[in-house]
Amino acid sequence: xxxxxxPEVLSSRLxxxxxxxxxxxxxxxxxxxxxxxxxxxELAVLAVLDAHDELSQLEAAGKLGVDRTTMVxxxxxxxxKELVERRRSPQDRRKNIVRLTPAGRERLRxxxxxxxxxxxxxxxxxxxxxxxxxxxxxxxxxxxxxxxxPPSLNPRDQ
Amino acid sequence: xxxxxxPEVLSSRLxxxxxxxxxxxxxxxxxxxxxxxxxxxELAVLAVLDAHDELSQLEAAGKLGVDRTTMVxxxxxxxxKELVERRRSPQDRRKNIVRLTPAGRERLRxxxxxxxxxxxxxxxxxxxxxxxxxxxxxxxxxxxxxxxxPPSLNPRDQ
DNA sequence: GCTGATAGTCAGCAGTGCTGACGATCGATT
DNA sequence: AATCGATCGTCAGCACTGCTGACTATCAGC
Numbered sequence: 001x002x003x004x005x006x007p008e009v010l011s012s013r014l015x016x017x018x019x020x021x022x023x024x025x026x027x028x029x030x031x032x033x034x035x036x037x038x039x040x041x042e043l044a045v046l047a048v049l050d051a052h053d054e055l056s057q058l059e060a061a062g063k064l065g066v067d068r069t070t071m072v073x074x075x076x077x078x079x080x081k082e083l084v085e086r087r088r089s090p091q092d093r094r095k096n097i098v099r100l101t102p103a104g105r106e107r108l109r110x111x112x113x114x115x116x117x118x119x120x121x122x123x124x125x126x127x128x129x130x131x132x133x134x135x136x137x138x139x140x141x142x143x144x145x146x147x148x149x150p151p152s153l154n155p156r157d158q
Numbered sequence: 159x160x161x162x163x164x165p166e167v168l169s170s171r172l173x174x175x176x177x178x179x180x181x182x183x184x185x186x187x188x189x190x191x192x193x194x195x196x197x198x199x200e201l202a203v204l205a206v207l208d209a210h211d212e213l214s215q216l217e218a219a220g221k222l223g224v225d226r227t228t229m230v231x232x233x234x235x236x237x238x239k240e241l242v243e244r245r246r247s248p249q250d251r252r253k254n255i256v257r258l259t260p261a262g263r264e265r266l267r268x269x270x271x272x273x274x275x276x277x278x279x280x281x282x283x284x285x286x287x288x289x290x291x292x293x294x295x296x297x298x299x300x301x302x303x304x305x306x307x308p309p310s311l312n313p314r315d316q
Numbered sequence: 317g318c319t320g321a322t323a324g325t326c327a328g329c330a331g332t333g334c335t336g337a338c339g340a341t342c343g344a345t346t
Numbered sequence: 347a348a349t350c351g352a353t354c355g356t357c358a359g360c361a362c363t364g365c366t367g368a369c370t371a372t373c374a375g376c
Contacts, residue, residue, distance in 0.1 A: 009209040010221070014183055014277050015198045017296035020223060022176040024300060029173055040173045051167040058354060063168070065178060067333060072356060094341045094354040119172050125302040130295055137284055137292040138175035142182060144283040216323060225364060230325060252323040252372045 025122055032118035036111040037081060041066075043115060045074055046108040049084060049100050056095040057086075083107055183280055190276035194269040195239060199224075201273060203232055204266040207242060207258050214253040215244075241265055 010016040029040040038046075041064075048063050049055060055063075061071035075098055078084040083104035089095040100108065123131040168174040187198040196204075199222075206221050207213060213221070219229035233256055236242040241262030247253040258266065281289040 009205045010202060011297050011301070012293060013202065013205075013273075014280065014293070014296075015180075015187055016202060016223075017293065017300055018176060018180040018183055020300045021296050022173075022180050025172055025176055044168060044171065044174060047167045047171075056354075065174075068355070069335085069357080070333060073332095092342070092354085096355065115171075122172065122299060125298045126295055130291065133288065133291055134295040135170060135172070135175065137288055137295075138172075138179050139169050140283045141280060142175055142178045143169070214323075226324070227326080227366085228364060231363095250323085250373070254324065 028118050028122055029115070032114045033111055036107060036114065038078075038083070038107065038111060040115075041074065042078055042083075043108070043111050045078060046083065046100060046104055047112070049098055050105065050108055054089075054097055054099075056089065057098055058095070060098060078104070186276050186280055187273070190272045191269055194265060194272065196236075196241075196265065196269060198273075199232065200236055200241075201266070201269050203236060204241065204258060204262055205270070207256055208263065208266055212247075212255055212257075214247065215256055216253070218256060236262070 026040065033039055033043060044064055045060065048060055052059075052063070057071045057075060058068050061068045064071075066074070075084060075086065075096075079086060082101055084098050085101055086096045086098055089097050123134070126134065184198065191197055191201060202222055203218065206218055210217075210221070215229045215233060216226050219226045222229075224232070233242060233244065233254075237244060240259055242256050243259055244254045244256055247255045281292070284292065
């Protein structure tokens with residue numbers, strides 16, 4: 001793609017900036033993680049599984065913000081690489097508990113180092129305090145309530 | 159989708175934050191622009207065409223950061239809505255000059271107001287100075303040179 | 317008049333994310 | 347215990363994007 005510098009009309013539009021920042025980061029991420037045989041989404045799955053014990057597929061999907069049908073493929077791929085394993089929950093046999101294998105834990109550890117290094121490079125054009133503020137600002141807009149589906153005032157919906 | 163609050167392990171990962179910030183903004187954008195019959199990408203096309211005279215499809219695609227094959231469909235859609243028109247360049251008959259129609263200019267004006275209002279709401283959780291810094295920080299990482307394709311030092315490649 | 321490069325178009329493919337359906341299982345009710 | 351509605355995982359199929367590769371028309375240089 002012929003990638004011009006962002007023209008003035010677009011460089012202050014949030015849509016353009018967020019999209020292209022995300023695309024840029026995705027490329028860097030793919031490059032940084034390639035040696036470990038996983039991509040950024042898979043690494044996030046490993047991280048979530050490592051941080052919580054006994055997560056079912058659906059619970060993990062909820063934390064990751066992906067659809068449960070998407071989670072199937074994600075776990076399939078990681079299981080194929082023997083980084084996680086499925087195990088039916090004895091308490092509720094509808095659930096697949098997904099656990100890191102020892103290899104998965106090790107891979108997570110290595111890849112996390114690479115990811116942090118990649119993010120450091122990505123944020124290099126910013127001062128340390130600006131970088132920290134960027135992260136805080138993003139966290140803030142991401143977790144603030146959406147104006148989206150006309151909010152129901154019916155308490156039963158919560 | 160069951161959208162949990164971002165779990166701690168993910169809320170400091172740039173990939174997660176940029177992706178979800180972008181998704182959130184996309185939803186808001188679609189909602190805000192729906193009354194005008196266009197989406198965010200189409201609005202960006204109109205804005206770029208308005209800011210530069212006599213752009214060919216390829217030139218506009220370059221400014222937008224989209225592929226030329228994608229640009230075909232984008233212009234098709236806008237032409238179908240009679241917001242832009244194609245016209246062969248007399249100077250170079252390979253080129254399609256894309257111009258705003260008067261209706262396109264008017265639609266752009268209206269939709270821009272809606273977009274700005276939407277962005278204002280989106281950034282509401284941030285203070286004014288934090289919002290401005292977020293935009294500047296994003297612009298900075300987006301336009302900083304990528305580590306990507308092993309940079310050729312051969313001047314002929316430029 | 318050739319030749320190589322460029323602009324627009326189209327068909328086809330890959331990645332992603334969704335919907336809708338299904339079987340298995342659960343919890344509650346009767 | 348038989349039944350009913352809901353939940354979890356799975357899969358097929360669709361839509362949307364964005365790309366590659368091929369093709370035509372056109373250009374610029376020789």
